[in-house]
Amino acid sequence: MKFDIGILQMAQNLAVHASARQSVIAQNIANADTPGYKARDMATFADSFRETAYMRASSSPVRAGHIALGTERSGGDIFESAEFGAESPNGNTVSLEDQLVRAADVKYQHDLALGIYSKSMNILRTGMGRIR
Amino acid sequence: MGDLLSTMASSVSGMSAQAARLRLVSENIANADTPGYRRKLVPFEQIVDGAGAVRTGAVHLDTSSLERVYEPSHPMAGPDGYYESSNVNLMIEIADAREAQRSYEANLRMFDQARQMTSSLLELLRR
Numbered sequence: 001m002k003f004d005i006g007i008l009q010m011a012q013n014l015a016v017h018a019s020a021r022q023s024v025i026a027q028n029i030a031n032a033d034t035p036g037y038k039a040r041d042m043a044t045f046a047d048s049f050r051e052t053a054y055m056r057a058s059s060s061p062v063r064a065g066h067i068a069l070g071t072e073r074s075g076g077d078i079f080e081s082a083e084f085g086a087e088s089p090n091g092n093t094v095s096l097e098d099q100l101v102r103a104a105d106v107k108y109q110h111d112l113a114l115g116i117y118s119k120s121m122n123i124l125r126t127g128m129g130r131i132r
Numbered sequence: 133m134g135d136l137l138s139t140m141a142s143s144v145s146g147m148s149a150q151a152a153r154l155r156l157v158s159e160n161i162a163n164a165d166t167p168g169y170r171r172k173l174v175p176f177e178q179i180v181d182g183a184g185a186v187r188t189g190a191v192h193l194d195t196s197s198l199e200r201v202y203e204p205s206h207p208m209a210g211p212d213g214y215y216e217s218s219n220v221n222l223m224i225e226i227a228d229a230r231e232a233q234r235s236y237e238a239n240l241r242m243f244d245q246a247r248q249m250t251s252s253l254l255e256l257l258r259r
Contacts, residue, residue, distance in 0.1 A: 022136070022242075022246065023135040023139045029146060029235075030184070030185055032146070032238065033176050033232075033235055035175070096238050099238070103241070103245055107249065110252075118256055
């Protein structure tokens with residue numbers, strides 16, 4: 001069963017985005033000492049959400065795999081980026097500190113999504129006449 | 133959920149790779165005074181087809197020259213009084229071990245975070 005309630009779906013998409021991004025960060029950390037590995041990341045939820053909203057407004061089709069309010073799967077684009085830090089002599093661009101900061105950010109977003117979801121459900125339940 | 137589980141798989145692969153590296157470092161340090169010992173090295177490789185995990189490649193030996201030590205009374209000393217010791221540099225091994233430990237901890241941190249996120253996700257079902 002799928003609830004067609006905007007805030008619940010947005011919370012769900014935020015949680016999915018956070019866990020997908022966390023997976024990318026975990027891969028970066030696992031490969032922190034692999035020669036020639038380039039650090040990767042995904043666009044932040046806010047960025048892809050804004051882009052999708054803009055695309056919707058201009059009535060052009062949403063790009064596949066992009067995060068939209070209504071889409072089931074929100075994978076986002078994974079891109080390689082060398083701007084994270086200095087490249088080590090073996091060609092690796094992963095900076096552990098940078099990745100841990102990103103991981104903390106992702107954790108915060110996931111907690112936020114779950115918090116919003118459960119609070120919204122509480123409001124719904126209260127509206128149905130049952131408190132908790 | 134699937135992403136969280138693949139996070140854990142990546143972190144586990146990272147931890148096992150770092151543990152293998154740490155094991156080789158300890159072998160090298162244990163054999164620092166073994167005559168003719170060459171230090172072991174292991175390369176890290178990215179598993180491309182899987183979830184971006186890491187694995188260790190084949191162990192190979194450092195081919196740099198062995199240290200020559202002057203000790204005529206040593207059983208393995210040649211006619212000139214020198215024998216070939218190992219090519220282990222303790223400073224390099226300690227630095228390598230510290231780096232492996234740091235990376236291991238980062239992987240462990242990621243694993244723990246994924247576990248926390250999974251349990252808070254499952255917490256939604258409890259109410």
